[in-house]
Amino acid sequence: MKTRTPFKTAVLTVTWGWMIIFVLLPNLLVFSSSFLQRDELEFVRLPVTLENYTRLLDPLYGGVMLHSLWMAAVTTVVCLLLGYPFAFAVSRFPARLKPLLIFLVIVPFWTNSLVRTYAMKLLLSTNGIVNDLLITIGLIDEPLRMLYTEGAVIAGLVYILLPFMILPLYAVFEQLRRDLLEASYDLGAGRWETFVRVVLPLTLPGVIAGCLLVMLPAMGMFFTADVLGGAKNLLVGNIIKNQFLDARDWPFGAAASLMLTIVMALLLLAYYRSVKLIRRRGNDVALA
Amino acid sequence: MKFRSLLLCAALVLASLSTFAADKVLYLYNWSEYLPESVIEGFEKETGIKVVYATFDSNEAMYAKLRLVDAKNSYDLVVPSTYYVSKMRKEGLLAPIDKHKLVGFDKLDPKLLNRFFDPGNEYSVPYLWGSTGIAINTDEVKPGSITRWVDLWRPEFKDRLLLTNDMREVFHVGLRVLGYSGNSTDPKQIEAAYKKLTTLVPNVRVYDSEAPRMPYLEGETDAGMIWNGEAFQAHGENPAIEYIYPEEGAALWMDSLVIPKRARNVENAYRFINYVLRPDVGKAISEEIGYATPNMGSLALLDVSLRNNRTVYPNSMDLKNTEFQIDVGDAVKVYEKYWELLKAGRD
Known part of the structure; x- marks a missing residue:
């Protein structure tokens, strides 16, 4: 089994080369800059310091971080509430229609997400399409103020991130064996009980994967918060972007982005643990 | 034989690319919505120089970007505000402007020349205020x-x-x-x-x-x-x-045209500055985007209604x-x- 074909070597070299040059090195640069000091001309300079991290402990940034987590959490819950029934419904369609439906979920990716965010602006503004429609059909008299609110940012995040929730959920629903559901019914469980005790545990890995895929980017998507939220620094991503582009404080920006990475790593760890736990429990049940 | 012709083709493409890069491009970095499309088109048509246009929305972002790009990717012409002209000048980021190469510099309003941020206009040519x-x-x-x-x-x-x-x-x-x-x-x-x-x-x-x-x-x-x-x-x-x-x-505030020290297409930058200094072009810019031109030649051409528009003037x-x-x-x-x-x- 240990034979190395040239093809295999080439693939491995390319993959590792790619990972080292575009993932490892940039992250090392961010990591090391976060311990340096700000320099007006060269962006960073020695000596090594922990000042950037102590600055992060400032209640001000803690507040932004918490607020960012909150926005990301709401986005995730909304995506889950929309994506779960959707993925279930798609999995019940005839096999020849499924690829088409999933294809339709992916189609928006063909347009740049920044362009799609600007399109949301046209929909949500006071003189925008949604307000015009609601006024025309007589549902409201005064236009709703939707743009430049937290709600608008969440709507934008949900719009862009929903496919990342649907796809992993669809994958688990596809694997969900119909006979298990029938067995559950045969053994006297009602619809609700079958859902809670059979469907939910079996699809949980997909739920967690989808939540992670939505929650992690949601904290960093600064342009959504800028365009739809009025540049009011709603997400950690905005703080990081401002440090790099406007304040030119790279070390602090690097520290902030490293903190975001750590939070994401912790969430991934929690995911890994929970999947293991679910598997073990599954085995216990099977053995019992 | 086939291989060789392929190689030739590639060489030709590369050669054309490099001349394209060397002679016929201008990398222009300006505030967003600060230059009418028609002016860029007019310049391209007349000179055959392709304008690669990029925009910024704050002096700070422009400055960070300029600091960051190396000599191979630098811009040829940038439009910072007064206080960034003086900052960049002090830090040696700008190339001096050779007045002999300018046509129409004498038509600029003397009140807007030789200001504190760039005495003698050694590094900057007023664009709009x-x-x-x-x-x-x-x-x-x-x-x-x-x-x-x-x-x-x-x-x-x-x-x-x-x-x-x-x-x-x-x-x-x-x-x-x-x-x-x-x-x-x-x-x-x-x-x-x-x-x-x-x-x-x-x-x-x-x-x-x-x-x-x-x-x-x-x-x-x-x-x-x-x-x-x-x-x-x-x-x-x-x-x-x-x-x-x-x-x-x-x-x-006033924004000025400056040439970064690392500019690659300096001659094209001068040609663009001279194009903008033309009274009719300065007039077109002021008319479309509604800021005041420092060019007295353009001012003389302006429609009275715009000249008397207090928002602009x-x-x-x-x-x-x-x-x-x-x-x-x-x-x-x-x-x-x-x-x-x-x-x-x-x-």
Whole structure:
């Protein structure tokens, strides 16, 4: 089994080369800059310091971080509430229609997400399409103020991130064996009980994967918060972007982005643990 | 044989690419919505030089980018504001302008030449100048009810204001309201302005320096800050939007064409500067984007209605109490600190 074909070597070299040059090195640069000091001309300079991290402990940034987590959490819950029934419904369609439906979920990716965010602006503004429609059909008299609110940012995040929730959920629903559901019914469980005790545990890995895929980017998507939220620094991503582009404080920006990475790593760890736990429990049940 | 012809083809493509890169391109880095499309097209048509156009929405972002790009990717022509011209000049980022290569420099308004930020205009050629004042939507706000910056603090404007996403301009408002200079370098005054501005934040709906006219046109904001040219354009689309020179004084600024030291296509940069210096081109720019041209030749060509438009060309009454923005030196760090606090603070 240990034979190395040239093809295999080439693939491995390319993959590792790619990972080292575009993932490892940039992250090392961010990591090391976060311990340096700000320099007006060269962006960073020695000596090594922990000042950037102590600055992060400032209640001000803690507040932004918490607020960012909150926005990301709401986005995730909304995506889950929309994506779960959707993925279930798609999995019940005839096999020849499924690829088409999933294809339709992916189609928006063909347009740049920044362009799609600007399109949301046209929909949500006071003189925008949604307000015009609601006024025309007589549902409201005064236009709703939707743009430049937290709600608008969440709507934008949900719009862009929903496919990342649907796809992993669809994958688990596809694997969900119909006979298990029938067995559950045969053994006297009602619809609700079958859902809670059979469907939910079996699809949980997909739920967690989808939540992670939505929650992690949601904290960093600064342009959504800028365009739809009025540049009011709603997400950690905005703080990081401002440090790099406007304040030119790279070390602090690097520290902030490293903190975001750590939070994401912790969430991934929690995911890994929970999947293991679910598997073990599954085995216990099977053995019992 | 096949292989060789393929190689030849590749070589030809590469060669054409490199001449394209060397002779026929101009990398232009400008404020967003600050140059009519038609001017770029006219220049390209006349000279055969392709303009690669990139935009920024703050001096800070422009400066960071310029610091970052290496010699192989640098821009050929950039349009910073006065206080960044002086900063970049001091730091040796700019190439001196050879006046012998310029045609029409003598037509520029002497009042706008040889200023504090670049004595003798060694490094910069004035492009446009304008002001940051107040815009109101007269459908929502009674005309005449707002005459001063401090009026923006009124509780009726809760969630209805626009501020530009520009540190120096926003602090100009805070400082002038307290009676200080918008170019203050005194940390105590800057801190006081910050404290004053925090009480304005509940009224702020959006910070925008990309196209500040848009939230007024979209109906999102009723009043707030705006640049005069954006107000001019907004008024053209919706006459209810009016520009006001606040009593405490608008912020005046000027943006100039500069050639970075690392520019690759210097000759093309000169050709573009000369193109813009032509009276008819300067006229076209001022007409379309609504800022004042420093070119007296263009001024003479302007339509009387635009020449007398106070939004674009203020009279001496409008200019009362106004200040030109200047470099604040190291005090910029104090501004930066409070700007970040102002924007990151939650209410």
